[in-house]
Structure formats: C-alpha cells, structure tokens
Amino acid sequence: LSRDIMRVPIPQGLEKPPQLDTYDRLTDPDEHIENIDVLLNYRQVRGAIKCRLFPTTLRKGAMAWYKSLPAESITSW
Template sequence: DIPLPRGLEKPPTLDKYDGTTDPDEHVQSVETALDYRNLRGSIKCKLFPLSLTRGASTWWRNLPPGSIDSWEELCRMFTAHFTTSRRHPKTVASLKAIVQGPEESLRNYIERFNKVSVEVEATDKMKLYLLEEGLREGTKFQEAVGILEVETLDAFFELAQRYIKYEDKQKV
C-alpha cells in the first residue's frame, strides 16, 4: 500500500472506460493525465481503477490480488483483455472507398473524406489523388479540377470552397 502524494487527496479526473472502446486510447488518455501531474508507476496503478466502469471495472475487481507488479504490466494486461474493442486503423483503401454519391453535395463528400483522412497515414499527394478520383463524374467541379490541374491539397480545398459557396447559393 503506497500513500498518495500530497495534492492528490482529490484524485485527478480521468476519462471513463467501460470496455467497449479502444483500450490503447484509454491507456494513452490516463497516462497523459497522470504524467501531467508527474505521477509514476505504482501511483498510476493505484489511480487507474478510478477510470473504470461497468465491464472494465468488473475485470479489475476479478484480478487476483498481487497479480500486477508494474504500470507496464497493468497496461499490457488491460489492453490484452480488451483487445477485441480496439479500433482498427484506417488505410488508404478506406479513403479509396469514399466516392461522391449521385446526389451528394461537394461539401458532404469532402467532410466524409476528411473525417476518415485524419486517421490514415498517406501523403497529401495520395489524398489529393483519391479525392479527385472520388469526385462524381460530369460535375463542373470535377471538370475544373481537371482543367486547372490542381497540384496540392490546399489548392484543391481552396477551389472546392468556391464551388461549395456556389452550391450553397443555388440552394437559396
């Protein structure tokens, strides 16, 4: 039993984990909060259960006493137990699958693409290529991108913004 350091009479507020979301993200969140307070090892182990609810809390209560010797071991056991809740990384194939629908606005298409794009490791050139490939055939914007030979992601988004404003005006 290790006493809590002064200033931790009121434990830090930690994000809650119930066993249904990515365990790696939870460990990272807890670690960030505790590292900020300069807390290490056994103190982290003592505070970690405060972040657990529902199924995750049940897992913690069912651990055999003395089965965890370090923060690293706790993280390993925790992430191994909840491994099926891990979020699978998005790939370039995830981006390639995003195409502008027949009635979809340019704004919605770009928003959908960007939402996935932030999770994919790809160069801006690759993202630009996939954005262009996913544009609906025969639109004025697709034609403009081809004629102007847009070369950067920033240039694509600048041009897209002009067309989005135009689309918005047409709705009114």
C-alpha cells in the same frame, strides 16, 4: 494491486483522484491508457500511483474484469 504499490503514499494534491476519463470496455483500451498516462505524466505522477488511480476510471464490464484479477497480481504500471 501488490503490497509494494499499496505502500507508496499518495502524494499531496492527489488525495482526491483527478478527473480522468472513464472506460467501460466499449472503446479502445489502449487509447484510454494512453490518455491517462499523458495526463498523469504531466502531473509527474509515478507508476505506483498510476496503478492506484487506474481502477477509479473503470466502469461496468471493465470494473468486473479488474475485480476478477487475482489479488496482488498488478505489480507495475
């Protein structure tokens, strides 16, 4: 995640990540992102915070993919 994303403070009430569905590369990734987006939009969560929450949903191969990305390569939701 970019430095700008990491500088955005976690809003009150999101100190503990909300319960979100997990993704492990065995199901549709677009559906996973859409489901997260709908839930976080409902809670009025901004893009930078969505970026910070997204990795908490990844498991197995999906987390391996995320960890393989270049440092600071994610700059927006």
